[in-house]
Amino acid sequence: xxxxxxxxxxxxxxxxxxxxxxxxxxxxxxxxxxxxxxxxxxxxxxxxxxxxxxxxxxxxxxxxxxxxxxxxxxxxxxxxxxxxxxxxxxxxxxxxxxxxxxxxxxxxxxxxxxxxxxxxxxxxxxxxxxxxxxxxxxxxxxxxxxxxxxxxxxxxxxxxxxxxxxxxxxxxxxxxxxxxxxxxxxxxxxxxxxxxxxxxxxxxxxxxxxxxxxxxxxxxxxxxxxxxxxxxxxxxxxxxxxxxxxxxxxxxxxxxxxxxxxxxxxxxxxxxxxxxxxxxxxxxxxxxxxxxxxxxxxxxxxxxxxxxxxxxxxxxxxxxxxxxxxxxxxxxxxxxxxxxxxxxxxxxxxxxxxxxxxxxxxxxxxxxxxxxxxxxxxxxxxxxxxxxxxxxxxxxxxxxxxxxxxxxxxxxxxxxxxxx
Ligand SMILES: Cc1cc2nc3c(=O)[nH]c(=O)nc-3n(C[C@H](O)[C@H](O)[C@H](O)COP(=O)(O)OP(=O)(O)OC[C@H]3O[C@@H](n4cnc5c(N)ncnc54)[C@H](O)[C@@H]3O)c2cc1C
Numbered sequence: 384x385x386x387x388x389x390x391x392x393x394x395x396x397x398x399x400x401x402x403x404x405x406x407x408x409x410x411x412x413x414x415x416x417x418x419x420x421x422x423x424x425x426x427x428x429x430x431x432x433x434x435x436x437x438x439x440x441x442x443x444x445x446x447x448x449x450x451x452x453x454x455x456x457x458x459x460x461x462x463x464x465x466x467x468x469x470x471x472x473x474x475x476x477x478x479x480x481x482x483x484x485x486x487x488x489x490x491x492x493x494x495x496x497x498x499x500x501x502x503x504x505x506x507x508x509x510x511x512x513x514x515x516x517x518x519x520x521x522x523x524x525x526x527x528x529x530x531x532x533x534x535x536x537x538x539x540x541x542x543x544x545x546x547x548x549x550x551x552x553x554x555x556x557x558x559x560x561x562x563x564x565x566x567x568x569x570x571x572x573x574x575x576x577x578x579x580x581x582x583x584x585x586x587x588x589x590x591x592x593x594x595x596x597x598x599x600x601x602x603x604x605x606x607x608x609x610x611x612x613x614x615x616x617x618x619x620x621x622x623x624x625x626x627x628x629x630x631x632x633x634x635x636x637x638x639x640x641x642x643x644x645x646x647x648x649x650x651x652x653x654x655x656x657x658x659x660x661x662x663x664x665x666x667x668x669x670x671x672x673x674x675x676x677x678x679x680x681x682x683x684x685x686x687x688x689x690x691x692x693x694x695x696x697x698x699x700x701x702x703x704x705x706x707x708x709x710x711x712x713x714x715x716x717x718x719x720x721x722x723x724x725x726x727x728x729x730x731x732x733x734x735x736x737x738x739x740x741x742x743x744x745x746x747x748x749x750x751x752x753x754x755x756x757x758x759x760x761x762x763x764x765x766x767x768x769x770x771x772x773x774x775x776x777x778x779x780x781x782x783x784x785x786x787x788x789x790x791x792x793x794x795x796x797x798x799x800x801x802x803x
Pocket of ligand 1: 386390465466496499502526619621622641647649653
C-alpha cells in the first residue's frame with residue numbers, strides 16, 4: 384500500500400492493544416529494532432499510568448514482523464500473489480470470494496481488510512447490492528516525507544522531542560514533524576494543503592532540507608554531519624476521513640481502514656485498525672455462526688469504537704484546513720463546521736493546564752494517544768473541574784516561532800532557483 388513508504392507512529396492505544404492481545408508481536412518489534420518510548424518523560428510531574436507508552440518503528444518493519452507472526456500461526460495461509468475480485472453469494476449471504484485467477488474460495492465469513500478503498504463496496508455494487516451509507520469529511524492534506532539515519536549508531540535523537548514522541552509542530556500554515564523510528568532511523572514529514580502549488584517544490588530534497596532548516600526544532604534533524612538521508616522525498620495525498628456503513632449482507636464484515644479512515648495527521652489509523660480487528664475477533668468468537676447477530680454486534684462496535692474518532696477527526700481536520708486556507712488567502716473550504724465533540728474553549732483550557740498539572744496532562748495525553756476520546760474525558764465531571772482549578776499562568780514566551788508564510792515561500796523559491 385502506498386502509505387507504507389511514509390512515516391507511521393503506533394500510538395499508546397496501539398501499544399495497549401498489542402500488549403493485551405498480541406504480546407508476541409510487540410516482542411518481535413523490539414527484537415527487530417523498534418523501541419518503546421515512555422510518554423511520561425514529558426509530564427509536568429509524577430503520573431502513575433503505565434499505558435502512556437508508544438513505539439518507535441517504521442511501518443515497513445511493523446508489516447514485516449506482523450507477517451512473520453501471522454505466517455507462524457498454524458491456521459493461517461498467506462497468498463501474496465492473489466487479489467480478491469468478487470464475492471461468492473449464496474442467496475442473500477456472502478459465502479466466500481473469487482480470486483483474480485477465477486478460483487472460488489468458500490468461507491463462512493469474509494472480512495474485508497482491503498484498506499481505505501473498501502473493496503467490498505465495489506464487489507457489492509457489482510452484485511447489485513447497496514454498499515451501505517458512508518460518511519466522509521475532508522482532510523485536505525498533502526505530505527512530503529523522507530527517512531534519515533543517525534550517523535552514530537545508538538546515538539540519541541538529534542534534537543529535543545518537544546511533542547512528547549516527536550519534534551516540530553503543526554503550525555498555522557503548514558506542519559513539520561520528525562518522529563524517531565527503529566534502528567537509528569527517523570522520519571521527517573512536511574504537510575501542506577494539496578492545492579497549494581507554491582509548496583509543490585518541497586518534493587525536491589534541497590528545498591525539503593531548507594524548509595526543515597527554518598522550521599522550529601527541526602534544524603538539528605537535517606544536519607548532515609549527524610544524519611544521512613536514506614532515500615528520496617516521497618509525496619502522498621492523504622485520504623479523507625471516512626466512516627463506512629455497516630455491511631448490508633450476512634457473512635461480510637469490514638475492518639481497519641475498510642471500516643473507518645481518520646486523517647493520518649492524527650496518527651491513529653493503525654492503532655484503531657489493530658483494536659478494531661481484535662475486538663471483532665472477540666465478537667466472532669461469541670457469534671461463531673456468522674449470523675445476523677454478528678452483523679449487528681459489528682455495527683454496534685463501529686458506533687462505539689470508530690464513530691467517536693471519525694467525529695473527532697472531521698472536526699480537527701476542519702479546524703486545521705480552514706486555518707491553513709486562511710493563511711494562504713484562500714476562501715473557506717466549507718461554511719458548515721462539524722460539531723466539535725468538546726467545546727473548543729474547554730479543550731484549549733485543558734491543553735494549557737496540561738503544561739503544569741500532571742492530572743490534566745495525563746487526561747489530555749490519553750486523549751491525544753487515543754486511549755480515551757476527548758468527549759469521554761470531559762464526561763467525567765472531575766476532569767473539567769480539575770482544569771478550572773489549575774491557576775492560569777502567563778503563557779511562556781515561545782522559544783522559537785515558525786516562519787511566516789512569506790518567509791516559507793521565499794525559502795522555497797530561493798532554494799529551488801539555486802538547485803536549478
Ligand atoms: C501517508 C499516511 C501516513 C499515515 N501515518 C499513520 C501513522 O503515523 N499512524 C497511524 O496509526 N496511522 C497512520 N496512517 C493510517 C494507516 O496507514 C492505516 O490506518 C492502516 O494502514 C490501516 O490498515 P489496514 O490493514 O486497514 O489497511 P492497509 O494497511 O491499507 O492494508 C490493506 C491491504 O489490503 C490489500 N488489498 C486491497 N485490495 C485487495 C484485494 N482486492 N485483494 C487482496 N488484497 C487487497 C492491500 O494490498 C493492502 O495490503 C497513515 C496513512 C497514510 C496514508
